[in-house]
Amino acid sequence: xxxxxxxxxxxxxxxxxxxxxxxxxxxxxxxxxxxxxxxxxxxxxxxxxxxxxxxxxxxxxxxxxxxxxxxxxxxxxxxxxxxxxxxxxxxxxxxxxxxxxxxxxxxxxxxxxxxxxxxxxxxxxxxxxxxxxxxxxxxxxxxxxxxxxxxxxxxxxxxxxxxxxxxxxxxxxxxxxxxxxxxxxxxxxxxxxxxxxxxxxxxxxxxxxxxxxxxxxxxxxxxxxxxxxxxxxxxxxxxxxxxxxxxxxxxxxxxxxxxxxxxxxxxxxxxxxxxxxxxxxxxxxxxxxxxxxxxxxxxxxxxxxxxxxxxxxxxxxxxxxxxxxxxxxxxxxxxxxxxxxxxxxxxxxxxxxxxxxxxxxxxxxxxxxxxxxxxxxxxxxxxxxxxxxxxxxxxxxxxxxxxxxxxxxxxxxxxxxxxxxxxxxxxxxxxxxxxxxxxxxxxxxxxxxxxxxxxxxxxxxxxxxxxxxxxxxxxxxxxxxxxxxxxxxxxxxxxxxxxxxxxxxxxxxxxxxxxxxxxxxxxxxxxxxxxxxxxxxxxxxxxxxxxxxxxxxxxxxxxxxxxxxxxxxxxxxxxxxxxxxxxxxxxxxxxxxxxxxxxxxxxxxxxxxxxxxxxxxxxxxxxxxxxxxxxxxxxxxxxxxxxxxxxxxxxxxxxxxxxxxxxxxxxxxxxxxxxxxxxxxxxxxxxxxxxxxxxxxxxxxxxx
Amino acid sequence: xxxxxxxxxxxxxxxxxxxxxxxxxxxxxxxxxxxxxxxxxxxxxxxxxxxxxxxxxxxxxxxxxxxxxxxxxxxxxxxxxxxxxxxxxxxxxxxxxxxxxxxxxxxxxxxxxxxxxxxxxxxxxxxxxxxxx
Numbered sequence: 001x002x003x004x005x006x007x008x009x010x011x012x013x014x015x016x017x018x019x020x021x022x023x024x025x026x027x028x029x030x031x032x033x034x035x036x037x038x039x040x041x042x043x044x045x046x047x048x049x050x051x052x053x054x055x056x057x058x059x060x061x062x063x064x065x066x067x068x069x070x071x072x073x074x075x076x077x078x079x080x081x082x083x084x085x086x087x088x089x090x091x092x093x094x095x096x097x098x099x100x101x102x103x104x105x106x107x108x109x110x111x112x113x114x115x116x117x118x119x120x121x122x123x124x125x126x127x128x129x130x131x132x133x134x135x136x137x138x139x140x141x142x143x144x145x146x147x148x149x150x151x152x153x154x155x156x157x158x159x160x161x162x163x164x165x166x167x168x169x170x171x172x173x174x175x176x177x178x179x180x181x182x183x184x185x186x187x188x189x190x191x192x193x194x195x196x197x198x199x200x201x202x203x204x205x206x207x208x209x210x211x212x213x214x215x216x217x218x219x220x221x222x223x224x225x226x227x228x229x230x231x232x233x234x235x236x237x238x239x240x241x242x243x244x245x246x247x248x249x250x251x252x253x254x255x256x257x258x259x260x261x262x263x264x265x266x267x268x269x270x271x272x273x274x275x276x277x278x279x280x281x282x283x284x285x286x287x288x289x290x291x292x293x294x295x296x297x298x299x300x301x302x303x304x305x306x307x308x309x310x311x312x313x314x315x316x317x318x319x320x321x322x323x324x325x326x327x328x329x330x331x332x333x334x335x336x337x338x339x340x341x342x343x344x345x346x347x348x349x350x351x352x353x354x355x356x357x358x359x360x361x362x363x364x365x366x367x368x369x370x371x372x373x374x375x376x377x378x379x380x381x382x383x384x385x386x387x388x389x390x391x392x393x394x395x396x397x398x399x400x401x402x403x404x405x406x407x408x409x410x411x412x413x414x415x416x417x418x419x420x421x422x423x424x425x426x427x428x429x430x431x432x433x434x435x436x437x438x439x440x441x442x443x444x445x446x447x448x449x450x451x452x453x454x455x456x457x458x459x460x461x462x463x464x465x466x467x468x469x470x471x472x473x474x475x476x477x478x479x480x481x482x483x484x485x486x487x488x489x490x491x492x493x494x495x496x497x498x499x500x501x502x503x504x505x506x507x508x509x510x511x512x513x514x515x516x517x518x519x520x521x522x523x524x525x526x527x528x529x530x531x532x533x534x535x536x537x538x539x540x541x542x543x544x545x546x547x548x549x550x551x552x553x554x555x556x557x558x559x560x561x562x563x564x565x566x567x568x569x570x571x572x573x574x575x576x577x578x579x580x581x582x583x584x585x586x587x588x589x590x591x592x593x594x595x596x597x598x599x600x601x602x603x604x605x606x607x608x609x610x611x612x613x614x615x616x617x618x619x620x621x622x623x624x625x626x627x628x629x630x631x632x633x634x635x636x637x638x639x640x641x642x643x644x645x646x647x648x649x650x651x652x653x654x655x656x657x658x659x660x661x662x663x664x665x666x667x668x669x670x671x672x673x674x675x676x677x678x679x680x681x682x683x684x685x686x687x688x689x690x691x692x693x694x695x696x697x698x699x700x701x702x703x704x
Numbered sequence: 705x706x707x708x709x710x711x712x713x714x715x716x717x718x719x720x721x722x723x724x725x726x727x728x729x730x731x732x733x734x735x736x737x738x739x740x741x742x743x744x745x746x747x748x749x750x751x752x753x754x755x756x757x758x759x760x761x762x763x764x765x766x767x768x769x770x771x772x773x774x775x776x777x778x779x780x781x782x783x784x785x786x787x788x789x790x791x792x793x794x795x796x797x798x799x800x801x802x803x804x805x806x807x808x809x810x811x812x813x814x815x816x817x818x819x820x821x822x823x824x825x826x827x828x829x830x831x832x833x834x835x836x837x
Binding site for chain 2: 305324430431465466470
């Protein structure tokens, strides 16, 4: 697990570094996966509403209405439809990357289990949305999806009558069914949205919108893909024939081909087991975390700054409990606290200046109290020499500094650099404990503790309280945001910063104010960056366009036909019913009187199926129901070579030990791709070959 | 002798803010008295640190309440807070470097700021809150 995690992490960090070259840290899609998921959800919603306006529910109307959108109205409806499909596919890509990345970066253990665990049902909803969506088109892919899905659902064995029987042949299908599917296809995304909202509940300032430029770029890529390769229906569904090959959406139907090789129940068990495993992952192994932050009421007046800055919603402001005149106090929920210390950095009483009493802040991290931090800073800076002395406050999750021992550099590690109260910087600079302060944290936009870099930037830029006092020269305060594979950047920042400090010592000036000093890094020329961004997004769009229909999935060989044996038949009762005697009737309560009494329970149906003299199915089918008094159902399908075949079927539905109650045989000639159904009706003489005559050839339509 | 005297007219109408104002006045008087009695520099540094932390926290609370009431003169009021905190930090540094502190001047400066601030910014806030209710 550890190996997998670190391997994945290394992979992601490299990928991100490449992406950052083109997109810059602000627009890097790999650090905005979660918000991109939201963005794609909205694209799918808007395009879905548009399609719904034109969509007709009906066996032929569904297909025809989508054909209208794609062909007559290709310039708008067709694009909407393509966007609907491709944004959904992109969502699978984004969600899977999001899941892998949060796992790789270890952002799901400890008290961060909540978004992880609530994300697992989201996967199921996502797939349910996609599968029901493909179903609605009612082309050959939809036909495959309908039959494969219902057969797969039937394998669980909880439905009394196989739902796959709805798709046995064209006489079985009703238009109402599309109304039902359309509503499922609307309801599931709504439930999904609810879960998406729950998913981000424990994140303060959750990012649900990607940066605008990135959003436009992604939308642009999807629109371009929609124009180049519009999403089209395949040939219309025909339940009397089985498709040989279907264009396959590998994003949503990934596991379906497995149904050809494993039992449906095994696949269900694997998926449910996989989900349970995913759900338990945050505790494999449990995170050993530093103790949670604690509030010191003597130093807390309820100003709420820690509450405003906590990235994990672990702090609440609640009624005062110590009898003082203050209205509120901060309270830490230890089960949600990640011990990052950002609250300490926000507390106005967290100062390094000695006080009349003990140096205690209103909120403290037991592992690194303010007084201890102060001592560390003074001890580390005490030994510094030179005119370019720098104290580096380094985040535990950023890359190692790996700088050789240097009399001009002192490093103070902390869980998150936003734990550093700005007054510490004030102390170091104005009392000249060092010539400059370098804050070295996680990669920009990708703080391990979510909001650390942002708060540090805003505090220094005087946009957020507690701010770094204006009296502190920003020329002596530097920040360096770098991921663990970018530690060379931190080293480079440090070197450039010290050079800058030496220049300041030679000719002191107060130049820029406002924001922190930052090192300059060479970056690609703007046209190259645009080319790179286009290439990355184009490549992803190409992959989405490709795997949305290719490679095709071979359902049936060109020279094969499909035999389906399916019926539902109530066998004989175990004991025949008998009439009540007048005496018995008189003894019964008035409301329980009836002519006959029957013992519950029916015989199982025993069935043999011979194809060209070879038995291909022989089984006993139990009666359904808790009392074994329902019908026995049979559903089996066989791929057979096209051509002439001799079919023989024998059935026993009574208690006899030998012989059969029904037997039929027929010689049929099957064309390639034919879907030949064998039914059984006890009241109509037994086995029925081919389509059921009762319904005729026309499909049952419900007028809109 | 007490340096600052709490007066009812300083009341702004938010219980916790009024309470902390009185606490701060008490603290300033205490420091003033202590500075008069004990002039060892260690104590002075500690008193300054205490005053800085307490006032910073008090301003944080008052600013939160002003934001909650959408006080239109928030930015001017906050600027006055920042001015005092900058002043105190300057004085702390001056004392830290030279080791001397004109404690009388310091106390009077602090008292003057508070008296002034109470009469202007806090009084305006008080009027605003009364009208709002």
